[in-house]
Amino acid sequence: MKKINLASKYKKITEHWSPKVVAEMNDYQFKLAKVNNDFIWHSHEDTDETFIVIEGKIYIEFEDETVELSEGEMIVVPKGKKHRPYADEEAKIMLIEPKGVRNTGDIVSDLTSDDNQWI
DSSP states (O other), X not given: OOOOOHHHHHTTOOSBTOOEEEEEETTEEEEEEEEEEEOOOBOOXXXXXXXXXXXXXXXXXXXXXXXXXXXXXXXXXXXTOOEEEEEEEEEEEEEEEETTOOTTTTOOOTTOOOTTXXX
């Protein structure tokens, strides 16, 4: 058992929208990311996805509404729900999702990152 210091892990992240794995629990991964500006519209057909805001503010845009998430808040996006996260300024988030989930879901783009990069 080893504790994980989130602040020291975030210092290792240099790119936006490129989640890095910091822990696993059963078949789930805890991923940290720095985000800024727009991401792409996408969905995850086989799994829910959890966003937790560690620092800053992000928005999750859905087809019928936009949800604002501030530091200390979270949302679970249901599987199959099309969404687009974005941030007006740099924010730090944690994602919780099953191992092997692609960050861009059903889409492959220049924002698609390796889903198993550990820091």
